[in-house]
Amino acid sequence: MRHAEVRIVGQGLAGTLLAWACESAGIRFHLIDAGHRHAASRVGAGIINPITGQRLVKSWRVDALLGPAEVMYRAIERELGVPLLRRLRVRRELRSARERDIFAAKRLTGELDPYVQRLPGEDDAFRIEPAFHLDLPLLIHASRERWRQRGALSERLATAAECAGSDVPTVACLGAGEVPLRRLALERVKGELLHLEAPAAGASPLPPAGGGPEIRNDGHWLLPLPDGAWAVGATYDRTALDLEPSSTSRALLMTSASRLGEGVEWQVRSALAGWRTSAPDLRPVAGWLPGRPGQGVCNGLGSKGALIGPWLAQQWVEHLCDGRAFDPAVATDRVGLQL
Numbered sequence: 001m002r003h004a005e006v007r008i009v010g011q012g013l014a015g016t017l018l019a020w021a022c023e024s025a026g027i028r029f030h031l032i033d034a035g036h037r038h039a040a041s042r043v044g045a046g047i048i049n050p051i052t053g054q055r056l057v058k059s060w061r062v063d064a065l066l067g068p069a070e071v072m073y074r075a076i077e078r079e080l081g082v083p084l085l086r087r088l089r090v091r092r093e094l095r096s097a098r099e100r101d102i103f104a105a106k107r108l109t110g111e112l113d114p115y116v117q118r119l120p121g122e123d124d125a126f127r128i129e130p131a132f133h134l135d136l137p138l139l140i141h142a143s144r145e146r147w148r149q150r151g152a153l154s155e156r157l158a159t160a161a162e163c164a165g166s167d168v169p170t171v172a173c174l175g176a177g178e179v180p181l182r183r184l185a186l187e188r189v190k191g192e193l194l195h196l197e198a199p200a201a202g203a204s205p206l207p208p209a210g211g212g213p214e215i216r217n218d219g220h221w222l223l224p225l226p227d228g229a230w231a232v233g234a235t236y237d238r239t240a241l242d243l244e245p246s247s248t249s250r251a252l253l254m255t256s257a258s259r260l261g262e263g264v265e266w267q268v269r270s271a272l273a274g275w276r277t278s279a280p281d282l283r284p285v286a287g288w289l290p291g292r293p294g295q296g297v298c299n300g301l302g303s304k305g306a307l308i309g310p311w312l313a314q315q316w317v318e319h320l321c322d323g324r325a326f327d328p329a330v331a332t333d334r335v336g337l338q339l
Contacts, residue, residue, distance in 0.1 A: 003027065003320040003321075004028060005027065005028040005029070005168055005169070006022060006027060006168065006169050006170070006320060007030050007032065007165065007168045007170040008022075008030070008171050008173060009031075009033070009158045009162065009163060009171070009173065009174065010033055010172060010173035010177065011033035011035075011140065011143075011173070012140070012173060013044070013136060013139075013301060013306070013309050014173040014175070014301055014305070014309060014312065014313070015171075015298070016140055016143050016144075017072070017309045017310055017313040018173060018298055018312075018313045019143070019152075020072070020076055020143070020313070021072075021310075021313035021314055021316065021317045022317060022320070024075070025317045025320075025321055027317065027320055029152065030152055030154065031147055031153045032153075032154045032157075032158040032162060033144075033154075033155065034155060034156055034157045044136050044274065044305065044306075045133075045136075045193060045221070045223060045231060045233055045234060046133055046135060046136040046306050047132075047215065047223060047306065048066070048131060048133075048134065048306045049090055049128060049131050049215070049217070049221075050066065050128060050130075050131065051090075051112055051115055051116065054099065054219065056092075056099070056103055056106055056112065058115075059304055059307055060282075060308070061308075062115075064311075065308065065310070066130075066307065068311060069311070072313075073085040073132075073310070076139070076143075079146075080142045082138060082142050083135070084134060084135050086132065086213065087131075087132055088130075088131045088132060088213045088224075089127055089128060089129040089130065089214050090127065090128035090129070090215045090217050091119075091126075091216050092126055092127070092128055092217050092218070093124060093125050093216065093217065093218035093260075094123075094125060094126070094218075100123065100124065107126075115128050116128060117129060132306070133213075133215075133223065134306040158170075164292075164295060165292075165293075165294030165295045165296070168294075169294050169320075170294060170295055170296065171296040171298055171316065172296065172297050172298070173297075173298045173299065174299065175275065175277055175299065176188040176276070176277050178277065179277065183289055183292075183297070184279070184289075184297065184337055184338070185279065185280055185336065185337050185339050186277050186278065186279055186299060187277070188275040188276065188277055189236055189237065189275065189276045189277070189278055189302075190235070190236075190237040190238075190240035190273060190274075190275060190276075191233070191235055191236060191237075191275075191303070192233065192234065192237075192246065192249040192271065192272065193231055193233030193235075193253065193271075193272050194232050194250065194253050194254070194257070194268055194269075194270070195225070195229055195269040195270045195271075195272065196231065196232060196268060196269060197229055197230075197266065197267040197269050198228065198229070198230065198266075216260040217260075218256075218259070219256075220233065220234070220260065221233060221234075222256070222257060222260040222261060229269055230257075230261075230266070232254075232260070233253065234303070235252065235253065237249075243273045243274065244273065245271035245272070250268070254266065254268070276301075276303060277301070277302065279300045279337055280337070281334075281336055281337075282302065283300065283330055283334075284299070284302070284308050284312050285297055285298070285299045285300040285330055285337065286298050286312050286326050286327075286331070287319075287326045287332035288332060290332060290333050298312055298313070298316060315330065
């Protein structure tokens, strides 16, 4: 069944990308969003890194998702006339013998191809390329202005009737706002990061060898920002009850920034905190709520949202246009997602 119109509640990363995908496919949409300053999208780093974690694993479905994600962001850049996506590389530091052994074994099997390169003369680090940085706040703000001017955005809270989708099919892209509704087994995870000033205005304390911007990562990451500042992150706290930046996280991140910055004495520009959402199987969620016709969700992007979000939006568009079933890995009726 083709749906010619859809209501999108929430304009974080998921809602923004779903709206762009609908616009591209010719599906009429209307966004409702009150503007939540603690949404993960507004404070997220926007890093797309193909190889992550202490076990050095490929990001979920990165081989299939990376190319289409870049294509979508480049298309949005052209429409908005602003730079959103930077191609970078990652210098991944190996901090333990275990990590070095894992890297050596996976390199031999080719498990990390084609993203990993050895660094000549270095046994404690390797390079990941390509990686990307998506300017999430700019994407959301510029898109918001576009749809506000076109009358496609209502800046308010959605009513209960609108969320029910009784008149127009509705997709909730609420992020952590979905958790209190108790409709799916999603949890919220607090994440914190710091924006830092370089010691001297306009000076880069970490000039990358060989040209081009570089992220440094050893479990935490140090990211050069387009305006000359830096960001360090991120923390994961599943027990947090509020979004006040904590002194404990600040101290932890400053230690990491000093280590990754080779002793640079950073100055903190700002401390940011936001909620991420996560499903029990750590997979995103897309589809209609079981037993609730007209009520859909697009959520659970977690810390990989910049990579996963374009594909998840396309899942929705293919369903709305052609009735195509959602991928079983993200479907709302999968095992473990129901309360």
